[in-house]
Amino acid sequence: MHVETAASYIHSHAFLGDSHDAHERRTRWVVALTAAMMLVEIVAGWITGSMALLADGMHMATHAGALGVAAMAYAFARRHAHDRRFVFGTGKVGDLAGFASALVLAMIAFGIGIESFWRLLTPKTVAYTEALWIAGLGLVVNLVSAWLLADGHHDHHGHDHHHDHEHGGHHDNNLRSAYFHVLADALTSVLAIAALLAGRFLGWAWMDAAIGIVGATVIARWSWGLLRDTGAVLVDASLNPGLEAEIREAIEDGDARITDLHVWRVGPGRYASIVSLIAADPLSPRAYADRITVHEELVHVTVESHRCEGHHAPRLRAA
Template sequence: MNTPVKPQHSHHFDEGNPLAQKKILLATLFTAFMMIAEISGGFIFNSMALLADGWHMSSHMLALGLAYMAYRAARHYRNDERFCFGTWKIEILAGYSSAILLMVVAIMMCYSSVERLFHPVEIHYNEAIFIAIIGLVVNLICAWLLHDDHHGHSHHDHIHHSHAQHKHTHQEHHHHQDLNQKAAFLHVIADATTSVLAIIALFAAKYFGWNFLDAVLGIVGALLVSKWAWGLIIQTGKTLLDAEMTEPVVDEIREVIADLDRSIDIVDLHVWKVGRGKFSCILALETSDTLLTPLVVKQALSIHDEIVHASIEINPV
């Protein structure tokens, strides 16, 4: 007689972001169209300005395509047993890779700007201004598509019992960000910023003869982009490395255990993120209370709905 296998509960904790996936696909198509148009125009009209901007835009198209494929992969493998805590981190990995690419773009921008500062080149102002304006319009459309007002913000009511509530409220927006979408958005914003600075520099050079401003504002743009890229690298890297023990939810877990019984000692606690604003924890307790069970602890932790998975171990003193 075969013993029936007890079905395991799901370890897929993030529902994905289908709306962002569709928007990123549209933004990728817009960017690809603009890139092809600029590169083709560069070859037809023998314009280095068109060619340079087209190849520059190709790096952002690559980042947008990476973000889109991450959503597809996360959904495709969501029931794959190899991913013991779901496939959400595929999106985070894509965001991290995209941030690295954004940093490379910033370095290239800075290098080109410094080179132009010492070795000025002839600028075809009318053509370059036209290209920059068209590029800015395309980037603004993509930015509008990718901008997320709430970043998946949860509106569930939480019950908190101490000062951790205040800290939690301030960081809740950060917890619920879609970092894959944010990476794509930053690429578009970086390109839009570059276009704005280029337009300012080109008008200043055309009407006032300030040719040096093109290179100077290029360096400024590179520094801005590198700052955004570094911030995103820190955010995504922290999640990929499970460096979540400074999050407010850790203090909340400790407070729940303290409220149960002061004689309970936490001997081991691990917390990591498994979705946007969702955490898993492993908790080992030591107590002389023989009535304390893992179920009691799980019920106590359930007041914090960001804790979606908990493994509890209770050892007698």
């Protein structure tokens, strides 16, 4: 007979992503690239008078800041992964960093939009040739940054499970925000180049400010998407109905009925669950836990079972 010891009931609370260290290294490289290009674009935009170029530089400034926070979040989560003060580990630190970055981006998007609107009313002279060179260089840096982050983003996406129906459930939101952010930067650079070409060859001076407004809109939409997804993780929203359905199917194979079920994310691709059930002749909580921990993403499971008289317990729906 197998005899379990106290140690068999003790487990780690380090719920970091599978590629946490690799993502941290990629993020640091992109921070360095973006910070350098940010300074070039902001200075050049100021000197040449290009609002589209300045907007792209400011966007890259927020991007560099967001990535800097992301890099620090990776380091903090790694250093404190086994710190018992964090009762469910540090897996959500990346989501917290993403949420904070999204708030800053929303404010920057508003500022760029207002400034671009005033430039529409009072156009300024733009040094198109110089601005085009800088905008082209910015696009190259954005594409290189996207390439650095793309492998980690796609590799992680490839490990998603078929039952995952939530937004970004198995994604590392730190890496996800960085990846889509550099894509947004690349789009803003393309728009800036288009505006400068239109002004240089067609005389459409107004196009520069108009593109600044478009760039602000792109930043705002990205910000809202990240706020929505990271906020849902931070408030422990129920995000994975597919996993919940599989837990119910595994537990309710017999006369057991779940009366209360909670499933929430504690890290990239990592979930915790609390299950309360009733049965006429309940098994041990460990037996029920063993049924559902076959799902590797369930890393922290608590089960409480209660005896209910009557062979067929009523099927109750979770609140």
